[in-house]
Amino acid sequence: MTGGSAAPGPTMRALQITGPGRLEWREVPVPAPAVGQLLVRVAAAGVCHSDLHVLHADRQRPAPMTLGHEIAGTVAAAGDAVSPIPVGTAGVVYLCWSCGSCRECTAGRQNLCLAAGRSAMPPCPGLMGHDGGMAEYVAVPASAFVPTDIAPVQAAPLADAALTSYHAINGTREHLRPGGTAVVIGVGGLGHIAVQILRAVSPARVVAVDLAQDKLDTATRLGADVALAADDTAAETILRLTGGRGADAVFDFVGVDATAQLAVRTVAPGGAYRMVGLGGGAPGIAADGALGDAWPWGASIRKSYAGTRNDLVDSLALAASGAIRADIETFPLAEGPAVFARLERGEILGRAVLIP
Ligand code: NAD
Numbered sequence: 001m002t003g004g005s006a007a008p009g010p011t012m013r014a015l016q017i018t019g020p021g022r023l024e025w026r027e028v029p030v031p032a033p034a035v036g037q038l039l040v041r042v043a044a045a046g047v048c049h050s051d052l053h054v055l056h057a058d059r060q061r062p063a064p065m066t067l068g069h070e071i072a073g074t075v076a077a078a079g080d081a082v083s084p085i086p087v088g089t090a091g092v093v094y095l096c097w098s099c100g101s102c103r104e105c106t107a108g109r110q111n112l113c114l115a116a117g118r119s120a121m122p123p124c125p126g127l128m129g130h131d132g133g134m135a136e137y138v139a140v141p142a143s144a145f146v147p148t149d150i151a152p153v154q155a156a157p158l159a160d161a162a163l164t165s166y167h168a169i170n171g172t173r174e175h176l177r178p179g180g181t182a183v184v185i186g187v188g189g190l191g192h193i194a195v196q197i198l199r200a201v202s203p204a205r206v207v208a209v210d211l212a213q214d215k216l217d218t219a220t221r222l223g224a225d226v227a228l229a230a231d232d233t234a235a236e237t238i239l240r241l242t243g244g245r246g247a248d249a250v251f252d253f254v255g256v257d258a259t260a261q262l263a264v265r266t267v268a269p270g271g272a273y274r275m276v277g278l279g280g281g282a283p284g285i286a287a288d289g290a291l292g293d294a295w296p297w298g299a300s301i302r303k304s305y306a307g308t309r310n311d312l313v314d315s316l317a318l319a320a321s322g323a324i325r326a327d328i329e330t331f332p333l334a335e336g337p338a339v340f341a342r343l344e345r346g347e348i349l350g351r352a353v354l355i356p
């Protein structure tokens with residue numbers, strides 16, 4: 001390996017899952033970058049609700065595993081066979097560590113990499129076996145490193161919260177016309193950026209829905225035209241606002257039964273429902289019968305995962321232009337367990353970012 005002058009020590013601190021529901025602050029070896037990898041000195045790591053899903057999943061994952069899939073930092077060293085990205089280059093880590101050579105990857109749809117199998121995600125740092133960025137260092141494929149001058153605390157949330165929101169919205173652009181309506185359900189880490197992306201790329205009116213008033217206030221400040229409490233009247237209000245027709249696109253950043261049903265009841269004929277949240281809810285549509293009556297003709301559902309590498313480049317450009325900016329609260333990495341507990345209680349506005 002070739003490296004920089006400030007060589008990392010043999011060990012570092014990392015926030016690791018050591019078993020279902022168990023999060024530990026541990027001393028671990030600094031990874032050595034393998035062939036084709038870079039060693040990245042982490043400057044900032046975002047805390048995503050997916051980290052909570054992984055922490056509490058029953059499914060056995062390789063443990064211990066360092067969490068963290070929203071990573072910004074600088075190149076500290078390179079393994080063999082890496083085209084030179086100079087040591088000290090700042091950037092973010094693209095989270096789909098896809099095969100790079102299947103038909104989907106070749107077409108630029110790395111998030112749908114065929115090597116991942118039918119319903120799995122491509123390898124992802126801190127979620128799918130590989131150690132992630134809630135540590136001082138992380139080893140990443142050189143192809144996943146995307147240079148940027150954006151400050152690391154701002155750049156980290158772009159690696160998933162912006163990427164995933166942008167992908168869902170960008171793939172739905174033909175639905176977002178002047179006079180139309182887009183609904184954002186869940187104005188958390190992803191949703192508060194989705195509101196801004198919609199403002200930047202679409203002429204449609206934006207209706208934000210959340211359970212919490214502080215999240216709704218955030219949505220209004222960031223440009224949502226209407227902010228609605230997620231209660232029994234939300235569907236009726238959306239239908240009234242849209243003259244009974246419904247919303248042209250519904251972006252669901254929660255994905256529980258209640259939000260899926262809100263989408264079923266409010267999406268317009270020919271409209272788009274994009275399910276991003278991993279809450280395990282089911283939209284329940286049928287060709288006929290009661291639910292079929294509620295699901296309008298021509299409406300589509302997409303289970304939207306992450307985004308393409310190009311979507312990350314576009315998200316970075318949107319941030320560089322000032323069109324989107326994550327609301328962040330920063331914490332020392334050692335406080336990770338307490339930050340996870342706060343996210344779980346709904347006490348994080350925007351994105352929490354950990355600093356090693
Ligand atoms: P978050 O905790 O920051 O935000 C969730 C928001 O949803 C909060 O504002 C909360 O108040 C609100 N909410 C909760 N229940 C609600 C309900 N019933 N109705 C309306 N609002 C409700 O979470 P996040 O980091 O933004 O992640 C959102 C979801 O997206 C999670 O399930 C996460 O795992 C998932 N996710 C999916 C992908 C993907 O590629 N599909 C990528 C990243 C995150």
Ligand code: ZN
Pocket residue numbers: 048049050051069160161
């Ligand atoms: Zn995430």
